[in-house]
Amino acid sequence: xxxxxxxxxxxxxxxxxxxxxxxxxxxxxxxxxxxxxxxxxxxxxxxxxxxxxxxxxxxxxxxxxxxxxxxxxxxxxxxxxxxxxxxxxxxxxxxxxxxxxxxxxxxxxxxxxxxxxxxxxxxxxxxxxxxxxxxxxxxxxxxxxxxxxxxxxxxxxxxxxxxxxxxxxxxxxxxxxxxxxxxxxxxxxxxxxxxxxxxxxxxxxxxxxxxxxxxxxxxxxxxxxxxxxxxxxxxxxxxxxxxxxxxxxxxxxxxxxxxxxxxxxxxxxxxxxxxxxxxxxxxxxxxxxxxxxxxxxxxxxxxxxxxxxxxxxxxxxxxxxxxxxxxxxxxxxxxxxxxxxxxxxxxxxxxxxxxxxxxxxxxxxxxxxxxxxxxxxxxxxxx
Numbered sequence: 308x309x310x311x312x313x314x315x316x317x318x319x320x321x322x323x324x325x326x327x328x329x330x331x332x333x334x335x336x337x338x339x340x341x342x343x344x345x346x347x348x349x350x351x352x353x354x355x356x357x358x359x360x361x362x363x364x365x366x367x368x369x370x371x372x373x374x375x376x377x378x379x380x381x382x383x384x385x386x387x388x389x390x391x392x393x394x395x396x397x398x399x400x401x402x403x404x405x406x407x408x409x410x411x412x413x414x415x416x417x418x419x420x421x422x423x424x425x426x427x428x429x430x431x432x433x434x435x436x437x438x439x440x441x442x443x444x445x446x447x448x449x450x451x452x453x454x455x456x457x458x459x460x461x462x463x464x465x466x467x468x469x470x471x472x473x474x475x476x477x478x479x480x481x482x483x484x485x486x487x488x489x490x491x492x493x494x495x496x497x498x499x500x501x502x503x504x505x506x507x508x509x510x511x512x513x514x515x516x517x518x519x520x521x522x523x524x525x526x527x528x529x530x531x532x533x534x535x536x537x538x539x540x541x542x543x544x545x546x547x548x549x550x551x552x553x554x555x556x557x558x559x560x561x562x563x564x565x566x567x568x569x570x571x572x573x574x575x576x577x578x579x580x581x582x583x584x585x586x587x588x589x590x591x592x593x594x595x596x597x598x599x600x601x602x603x604x605x606x607x608x609x610x611x612x613x614x615x616x617x618x619x620x621x622x623x624x625x626x627x628x629x630x631x632x633x634x635x636x637x638x639x640x641x642x643x644x645x646x647x648x649x650x651x652x653x654x655x656x657x658x659x660x661x662x663x664x665x666x667x668x669x670x671x672x673x674x675x676x677x678x679x680x681x682x683x684x685x686x687x688x689x690x
Contacts, residue, residue: 565689
């Protein structure tokens with residue numbers, strides 16, 4: 308483990324548990340490497356906060372301004388999001404539309420300071436039949452705007468303050484949930500009103516936990532996963548009252564118990580200093596490479612290590628891949644060539660073009676052995 312990685316987890320443990328940080332000297336080079344690592348994993352504001360509290364970052368140090376800027380930005384985002392979360396909940400409740408708050412909107416209450424659990428948006432689940440009425444309610448009552456464009460599982464709205472609200476009507480976020488789909492499709496059976504007469508529902512602990520694990524697995528299967536969901540997992544294990552057997556029953560039914568067990572071991576290793584076996588160390592090394600272009604390409608090539616076929620699939624994605632992105636294909640499979648062309652036009656934007664060029668360049672450097680290594684890890688994780 309590198310010096311910046313050791314320091315990163317020492318600071319995160321301090322933020323989560325108040326555990327004293329190690330007292331070794333922090334050189335300017337280590338500080339710069341720490342900033343790059345924490346930025347890649349979206350925890351700069353947490354790391355910066357811990358550095359300041361432990362007297363390890365003064366105004367004259369490199370990147371002190373960048374750390375402070377991230378802290379201020381995330382604090383402001385939290386304040387605005389919290390205001391919109393309350394307004395959204397009040398509007399839906401007043402309209403009698405059943406809804407469930409998801410992800411960070413629920414998890415942040417269990418962190419030592421809610422702002423530490425940052426989020427890019429507010430995720431809300433409604434019944435499919437209530438989706439249009441929910442959109443119209445938020446537009447009329449709160450002035451939210453959106454084009455009504457459906458994805459395979461949600462629709463996006465924006466508040467006047469710029470907060471993204473994702474109205475989910477399905478917890479399925481990719482086409483590879485396997486047995487997990489049967490669990491996620493029964494979410495309303497595992498939910499109840501927070502109080503008598505309220506339209507705000509909350510999942511049972513077991514279902515919330517299952518959804519968190521399924522969401523982690525989805526990210527790992529697509530482009531990888533940062534360390535943040537493992538922090539959430541530690542919080543769910545140590546700060547939320549629960550019945551372990553109930554959680555594991557759902558995980559086993561949904562085919563995610565092997566993955567969840569490995570994720571828990573890694574979370575305990577990072578945030579409770581638990582010993583790590585070789586399998587946990589391999590998993591840790593993979594997660595720490597999150598955000599590197601080689602990691603994303605290795606994941607995508609795990610089922611086919613041939614570089615040429617990989618590029619061909621990226622240009623002409625198979626039906627199963629596009630059908631979830633463009634739901635119209637689920638009813639009209641013959642539109643697949645049209646959706647290929649549509650996707651090409653999306654990729655013409657400068658940012659998408661740069662990203663695709665980097666991916667193609669990276670593909671030439673990723674070896675078959677790297678892709679095979681990811682495939683072996685996924686087999687161990689039962690993904």
